[in-house]
């Protein structure tokens with residue numbers, strides 16, 4: 571039974587709330603079954619994603635595959651295993667952009683970078699380690715790299731910069747690594763930045779080598795329970811991803827990201843996210859709108 575089926579059952583059973591409840595309950599059970607199958611057989615774990623967005627997107631895959639219910643879609647997956655990847659690509663929403671939240675990057679330049687770089691210099695340290703945890707097609711990590719290039723200016727070469735950029739979507743990672751964007755992708759950038767950090771490439775815009783070589787792309791699933799791949803990070807971006815996850819998964823993820831940060835370390839969630847209470851208790855808030863936090867070294871404690 572699909573979401574649409576539930577809606578129509580709803581209208582049929584207007585006068586029979588007991589029937590409606592049974593329909594919704596059974597729909598939820600089949601959806602859980604489907605998500606369990608996608609996890610066990612497809613290797614993608616969407617079990618703790620928020621149901622609303624998930625169901626809206628799933629319904630579009632049902633439409634695209636000509637299946638009329640979650641049950642039919644489950645059978646379709648058995649005969650078309652390539653659908654797992656398509657579904658995963660479809661459920662992981664790729665909307666992004668260079669300097670997507672200008673305010674967040676402005677605050678990063680004003681609040682985080684001066685303090686971070688000064689601390690490093692005082693410690694006689696020259697490494698800067700960043701992680702863009704859901705990097706999509708690369709716009710976010712390249713924006714971080716461009717900001718660092720602008721901020722450090724002719725001192726850029728004095729630092730050993732690593733921007734790790736991970737995502738679950740392998741196709742997006744391939745595009746990110748290629749670093750070539752359409753005119754539309756870069757049109758919102760100030761012309762100065764476009765000219766300085768991109769080169770024209772077959773009608774598109776390719777990120778210049780000096781920026782690309784700061785970024786390392788790899789695959790990582792944020793729902794994974796294996797240990798985080800990076801530690802001792804100076805600054806971490808986790809933007810526009812928590813909103814799609816249920817609270818329990820948000821908590822687990824944030825605790826993992828907190829562990830990955832050095833002390834001091836900065837966590838940037840951006841304007842769209844709402845941090846969980848247990849995170850707020852552990853970190854100092856530097857900017858409430860851009861949701862920029864500084865790790866103050868407390869143990870994470872029980873969630």
Ligand SMILES: C[S@@+](CC[C@H](N)C(=O)[O-])C[C@H]1O[C@@H](n2cnc3c(N)ncnc32)[C@H](O)[C@@H]1O
Nearest residue numbers: 662663666704706737738739791792793809810
């Ligand atoms: C809306 S985009 C946000 C991209 C970028 N962070 C930004 O703020 O513009 C969400 C990204 O999260 C990625 N994503 C979704 N689920 C994920 C998971 N379990 N692990 C890693 N990345 C995931 C998607 O592939 C997509 O690139």
